[in-house]
Amino acid sequence: MLGEPFTLSTWAFMLLKKIVVPEKKVYLWSHGWYGRENFTKKWIKRAFFGLADGNFLYGNYARKVAIEQGNNPDKLWVIHNSLNYSKHIELRRLIKPSAIYKEYFGDDNPVLIFIGRLTKIKKLNQIFEAVAFLKKQGSNYNVVLVGDGEERSMLEIEAIKLKIPVWFYGSCYDEIKNAELIYNADLCVSPGNVGLTAIHAMTFGTPVITHSNFSNQMPEFEAIIPNKTGNFFTENSIENLVESISKWFSDKNYSRERIRQYCYKEIDNFWTPKYQLDIIKKHLS
The missing domain is CATH 3.40.50.2000 (Glycogen Phosphorylase B;)
Structure with a gap:
């Protein structure tokens, strides 16, 4: 799923998944972290991305920032981006x-x-x-x-x-x-x-x-x-x-x-x- 922390339907989906079908896995793909998050956004993102079983990120910088903010490095993977190669x-x-x-x-x-x-x-x-x-x-x-x-x-x-x-x-x-x-x-x-x-x-x-x-x-x-x-x-x-x-x-x-x-x-x-x-x-x- 797209990793947009301010999309309420994604929160609902991940929470229901944990209750109804906990054996299923959810992965998010997004920019993730920018390094300019304030205190509130840091905690919102930590909770949101923590609900996923794994997070695909566009860059190493985002992963570094996420780890510095206390997120689990084992659930953060850099996938980069591409065009019509x-x-x-x-x-x-x-x-x-x-x-x-x-x-x-x-x-x-x-x-x-x-x-x-x-x-x-x-x-x-x-x-x-x-x-x-x-x-x-x-x-x-x-x-x-x-x-x-x-x-x-x-x-x-x-x-x-x-x-x-x-x-x-x-x-x-x-x-x-x-x-x-x-x-x-x-x-x-x-x-x-x-x-x-x-x-x-x-x-x-x-x-x-x-x-x-x-x-x-x-x-x-x-x-x-x-x-x-x-x-x-x-x-x-x-x-x-x-x-x-x-x-x-x-x-x-x-x-x-x-x-x-x-x-x-x-x-x-x-x-x-x-x-x-x-x-x-x-x-x-």
Whole structure:
């Protein structure tokens, strides 16, 4: 069942199960813990998840927080998350470098991409501010936003105001095109919580930068291995975001192909339906 502690029907189901059919088992699958729970929420969650026979969690961070809050580690299992891996792998085998960005922007400047809904919680204006700051320092970057949302109009105005090159690609549900856009970008930047954007980007070999306040993150941040599959910056610090982007490209030993392989390895090993199925079989057998 979905592990939503504020869904009363789930409480009722688990309590009735213990009374009527105690031999049956109930397993919950959820984010679980974020690390920002107040005293009341800690105890509600402890009672709720304690009723289950086991809990599948999206990340190791949630498990760590749960254990610190007194929950039974033997009932907490990390299952991660995944996208349409089999389809993505087919596309990955077919992808080749293209001139899509050179043709659009007319230069060879590094490309920063974000793919997902253009919402306030993603704090995409921070990308613009960072790129404008870098431009003043003499470093030029192109920005590509793949997606749509309520923040688009505001972001379009901001891009004009800051005089930075931004391609508002819009919504795209064609995974062949998404694969090309991601593969040919240099770095995915998600200043707010990153979520499945990280998995999507790394599946096609593009590293990810997002913020380091894990209590305000989604579990997919755990796919980021510093200096290999991406990096972190201090939440809401434009200065540190600028530093993180600049540092990523200034490494003398930087190899786009090596980074691509790091991303592939992380996804292939831990963020697939097969990995999830293996975890389920291990604990439900």
